[in-house]
Amino acid sequence: MLDGLLQGFAVLLTFENLAFCLLGAFLGTIVGVLPGLGPTATIALLLPISLKMDVTGAIILLSGIYYGVAYGGTITSVLMRIPGEASSVVTCLDGYEMARKGRAGAALGIAAIGSFVAGTFGILGITLIAPLLAEVVLSFGPAEYAAMMFAGLCLIMFFAQSGVLKALLMAAIGLTLGTIGLDPISSTPRLTFGLTDLIDGIDIATLAIGLFGISELLMLARNRPDSGAVLTPPNRLFAFLPNREESRRSVMPIARGSVLGFLVGLLPGGGAVLASFLSYAIERKLSKHPEEFGRGAVEGLAGPEAANNSGTAGAFVPMLTLGIPSNAVTALLLGAFLIHGVVPGPLIMEQHPEVFWGVIASMYVGNVILVLLNVPLIGLFVRALDVPRAYLATMILMVCVIGVYSSNLAPFDIALTIAFGFVGYAFRRANYDLAPLILAFVLGPTFERSLRQLLLIEDGDLIGGLWNSPIALTLVTLGVVLLVSGLAGLGRSYSHED
Amino acid sequence: MIALRKRLVPLATLLAVAGAWAVAGSLDLWTIDGPGPGLLPKIALMVTAIVALILLIRPDPVPESETEEVERYPRSFVVYSLACAFIAVSVPWLGFVLPGLVCVCAILRFAEDRSWFVSLGYAVALLAVIVLLFGTLLNVQFPDGPLEDVLQSNGLL
Numbered sequence: 001m002l003d004g005l006l007q008g009f010a011v012l013l014t015f016e017n018l019a020f021c022l023l024g025a026f027l028g029t030i031v032g033v034l035p036g037l038g039p040t041a042t043i044a045l046l047l048p049i050s051l052k053m054d055v056t057g058a059i060i061l062l063s064g065i066y067y068g069v070a071y072g073g074t075i076t077s078v079l080m081r082i083p084g085e086a087s088s089v090v091t092c093l094d095g096y097e098m099a100r101k102g103r104a105g106a107a108l109g110i111a112a113i114g115s116f117v118a119g120t121f122g123i124l125g126i127t128l129i130a131p132l133l134a135e136v137v138l139s140f141g142p143a144e145y146a147a148m149m150f151a152g153l154c155l156i157m158f159f160a161q162s163g164v165l166k167a168l169l170m171a172a173i174g175l176t177l178g179t180i181g182l183d184p185i186s187s188t189p190r191l192t193f194g195l196t197d198l199i200d201g202i203d204i205a206t207l208a209i210g211l212f213g214i215s216e217l218l219m220l221a222r223n224r225p226d227s228g229a230v231l232t233p234p235n236r237l238f239a240f241l242p243n244r245e246e247s248r249r250s251v252m253p254i255a256r257g258s259v260l261g262f263l264v265g266l267l268p269g270g271g272a273v274l275a276s277f278l279s280y281a282i283e284r285k286l287s288k289h290p291e292e293f294g295r296g297a298v299e300g301l302a303g304p305e306a307a308n309n310s311g312t313a314g315a316f317v318p319m320l321t322l323g324i325p326s327n328a329v330t331a332l333l334l335g336a337f338l339i340h341g342v343v344p345g346p347l348i349m350e351q352h353p354e355v356f357w358g359v360i361a362s363m364y365v366g367n368v369i370l371v372l373l374n375v376p377l378i379g380l381f382v383r384a385l386d387v388p389r390a391y392l393a394t395m396i397l398m399v400c401v402i403g404v405y406s407s408n409l410a411p412f413d414i415a416l417t418i419a420f421g422f423v424g425y426a427f428r429r430a431n432y433d434l435a436p437l438i439l440a441f442v443l444g445p446t447f448e449r450s451l452r453q454l455l456l457i458e459d460g461d462l463i464g465g466l467w468n469s470p471i472a473l474t475l476v477t478l479g480v481v482l483l484v485s486g487l488a489g490l491g492r493s494y495s496h497e498d
Numbered sequence: 499m500i501a502l503r504k505r506l507v508p509l510a511t512l513l514a515v516a517g518a519w520a521v522a523g524s525l526d527l528w529t530i531d532g533p534g535p536g537l538l539p540k541i542a543l544m545v546t547a548i549v550a551l552i553l554l555i556r557p558d559p560v561p562e563s564e565t566e567e568v569e570r571y572p573r574s575f576v577v578y579s580l581a582c583a584f585i586a587v588s589v590p591w592l593g594f595v596l597p598g599l600v601c602v603c604a605i606l607r608f609a610e611d612r613s614w615f616v617s618l619g620y621a622v623a624l625l626a627v628i629v630l631l632f633g634t635l636l637n638v639q640f641p642d643g644p645l646e647d648v649l650q651s652n653g654l655l
Contacts, residue, residue, distance in 0.1 A: 049636070052636050052637070163558065165549060165552065165553060165558070166553070169508075169511065169550060172546040172549060173511070173546055176543055179538050179539040183535035185535070186529070186534070186535050188535040190522065190525060190535055190536070190539055191518055191521055193517075193521055218575065218578060221577075221579075222571060222572070222574065390606055390609070390610035390612065391624075393578070394601075394602045397581070397585075398598050398601075398624060398625070398628055401585055401589070402594060402628060402632050402638065405589070405594065405640075405641055409641075411589045411590040414585065414586050414589050415587070418583065422579070422582075426506070426510070427507060430503070430504060430506070430507045431558070432507065444538070447538075448538045451537075451538070452532065455532060455533045460528070460532075
């Protein structure tokens with residue numbers, strides 16, 4: 001493990017990879033600051049561009065954006081009460097109230113320290129757990145793989161913000177889209193409608209840019225969020241230091257948030273958003289003064305900020321070692337690996353150790369870069385909010401178009417992306433969570449391959465195949481229980497409404 | 499009106515599933531070699547249809563959320579939509595740069611109420627940066643078009 005990590009640092013410590021790490025962290029912070037433009041849309045936009053890069057550099061850049069966003073989102077949450085991205089929503093509650101009481105610097109400082117500690121804890125967790133998990137997964141056969149994918153999808157649906165039924169619809173659509181193109185076994189064209197452009201299937205960049213990039217643009221075009229007033233950030237470094245009382249009150253929430261966030265991040269459907277909400281609820285429950293929550297409680301800021309960052313790190317574990325993304329962003333990162341011909345999973349450490357350990361090493365360095373960037377440059381990041389929507393939106397559109405074209409040099413892909421953009425817009429307007437769709441799309445081919453292998457081995461006896469594997473049986477049972485309990489919960493809400 | 503809007507997505511999904519089923523209908527569920535190419539597409543389409551039907555009959559009771567205070571700009575949305583559609587249709591014939599210029603200029607002028615001068619100036623500047631960054635520096639191939647030919651002859655693409 002230590003050898004691997006040293007190899008990772010050797011890979012990272014080149015001018016090019018360090019520059020990608022810095023650029024990723026910087027872009028991530030900017031994206032986190034800008035409300036609307038989230039990490040999913042940004043990574044989707046950069047997917048085709050990453051094709052021109054070396055795989056390690058590409059993943060270092062995209063990962064940097066992902067964990068950088070968690071830092072950037074804090075700034076606007078504390079200074080403007082506007083969450084730059086979803087996982088910073090909770091930070092608004094107490095961070096902004098602290099800023100209103102004249103403790104903006106301390107709030108940003110606690111958030112930065114908590115994020116750094118938790119981020120480092122999360123990366124240590126990846127370093128220790130990922131190799132162990134990969135060894136366990138190496139013994140898995142088609143039954144366990146198919147069951148793992150099924151349980152992962154069920155977990156994602158269970159945690160979906162839009163409810164299980166809508167998430168189930170999205171996942172089913174994602175699975176269907178994933179089957180378009182030539183059947184990998186019999187080479188029969190499937191759902192191509194006679195179009196030769198669809199023979200190779202739908203590219204992940206085409207789908208992701210449409211669903212997240214173009215639909216975001218259309219949402220921006222329709223809705224103009226209130227910009228709100230910005231509380232002035234401190235201009236002296238000393239002002240970012242919390243006082244003794246604030247430091248004392250933030251230690252345990254940061255520790256709890258780090259552990260909780262990492263564990264939640266490991267779950268498919270978990271990640272930073274769920275981790276930050278859970279941490280807030282726990283801190284409130286444990287507090288001797290729960291009435292202070294929402295009025296500037298240090299614990300309400302420190303815990304969720306830590307959980308948010310270690311959750312982001314934790315989400316890398318299932319993606320790297322199992323090939324199962326936890327959320328939409330890690331699904332796109334998985335897509336980035338796949339378009340470079342690197343298959344994340346238990347063998348990644350043997351087949352591409354330079355990529356695996358290089359990315360891990362970049363996360364250690366990226367975390368340090370983010371603290372060094374964020375504290376002195378807060379004023380600069382806040383100014384990113386001054387960029388008029390018109391200029392940002394048209395830039396996004398043009399980058400989307402050329403990005404999609406560059407993937408396969410096919411004008412058809414541009415039309416498909418625009419179409420997916422309108423579809424994504426319609427789904428978002430109707431409160432459908434797009435994460436299950438993209439996750440099912442990414443997991444679909446592996447799920448199908450494992451399922452068909454299992455059926456082939458067991459001569460069509462699916463139940464018998466699952467029965468022979470206790471792990472698979474447990475995972476499928478877990479998935480079914482989650483799905484049924486989610487649907488039953490929905491049923492109850494219907495009857496309650498009635 | 500809201501109930502109708504909530505039913506639009508499941509309704510459109512059902513229509514799409516009907517179209518997809520017409521294509522997938524001929525795919526085998528099982529062949530002599532084992533599970534056929536139609537297995538997963540048909541299962542996925544069935545689940546999609548059933549869930550869409552449930553949502554059509556009994557739409558989600560949760561009200562459409564508007565978490566942020568926002569102003570509505572329907573004109574802006576229409577212009578952006580038309581610009582997107584235009585670029586999708588025109589790229590195969592006109593390349594990227596010319597439709598890009600038209601789109602950016604139209605969006606700024608008609609959706610964002612910028613002056614013609616600013617709109618045109620920004621459109622030219624943005625496209626110039628994209629050509630230099632993607633075409634010249636990253637060697638990204640651009641779709642064929644009249645302006646691309648000119649840029650290519652000048653060594654910029």
